[in-house]
Amino acid sequence: MKGQDNPELILSNAVSKDFKKGDILLRTGDYSEVAYYVEKGCLRSFVIDSKGKEHILQFAPEGWLISDLEGMVNKKSSNLYIDAIEDTTVRILKGEERFVPEVLEKPVLIELVQKFQKRIFTLQKRVIQLISATAEERYNDFNLTYPDLANRIPQKMIASYLGITPESLSRVRKDISTHK
């Protein structure tokens, strides 16, 4: 969830931590009440389906927030992974501070409500696109949602996020460049 409006209140007493490219922050089976605010670098969350295929739910470059909401809502272990695509510096928002709403201060709750609304809006847009747009249209929208990210991360990850194969994305990019 995007946060270029810096979430000062939520971050006020969050500690920093560094991860190396490839480090896994959360794996299936883990239980986590932690959320990460990315200061530098890029994280991703993804699931692995029954056929062993990876599906990327979200990228989190600078200014984005990423977490395992399902685990936090259901108070049970996660079915998703979060890992670092680049060397990344995060601020860690602990569960006690953040995801047991009862103990949060009102101004922090307000910030949360607003962040959640944005995330819901983003996800709704993605649902509509998956339903109605072609691979090419979705790739173009990816570039609007995550400016410049296409130059930083492997194409196969973009393909996974778009819900197409790397081969198809390669062809889509070819079409865009040759003609347009």
Added chain:
Amino acid sequence: MKGQDNPELILSNAVSKDFKKGDILLRTGDYSEVAYYVEKGCLRSFVIDSKGKEHILQFAPEGWLISDLEGMVNKKSSNLYIDAIEDTTVRILKGEERFVPEVLEKPVLIELVQKFQKRIFTLQKRVIQLISATAEERYNDFNLTYPDLANRIPQKMIASYLGITPESLSRVRKDISTHK
């Protein structure tokens, strides 16, 4: 967003209203800071794409909450429609009570955060499915998410929600019945 856990606090001073099947509660271009809690009947939200095709984002049978979050977040007019699929009774949650978080009481905010987390989780599940599941798998999951709704509403609306054509849904249902 599902609410079989009755949202008592949010509803505490919400007024009731009845709509007839076919009534439009919100249309593109309207600005609304209202949310509806469905007590009886069924609403739906949908968008119309550039080709004039309808895409259903959400159904709201009894116990669900439905609204135009985008409009509320961005403080601008909506690009979606909400209408009644059946004669429906709702409780209206007004913006001043509900979507200007600053004036909400802390217990109400906590309820909101929890509702939003559930909606985010539901949407994430749908994104994963649109990316990775076949039409048949998605239809089966629809029946889990909205038990019995398949018997109440036209199939072409289910098809729109699933992101397939009515013809395809017809064939999927045939396959399921003939073999299984």
Added chain:
DNA sequence: CGCCGAGTTGAACTGAATCAAGAAACGTGG
């Protein structure tokens, strides 16, 4: 009745997946 929207079925078509093979880029150790 007769009509009209909803659902079904068929046949041809298409966007994207799959499978396969080769080319380019990448990083790791010598």
Added chain:
DNA sequence: CCACGTTTCTTGATTCAGTTCAACTCGGCG
């Protein structure tokens, strides 16, 4: 800094799930 192996990207040929278009049936409602 180069050499090598591994991963990523590209391109081609084939297949397949779902679309499109068209014709027909059914069931409810005037």
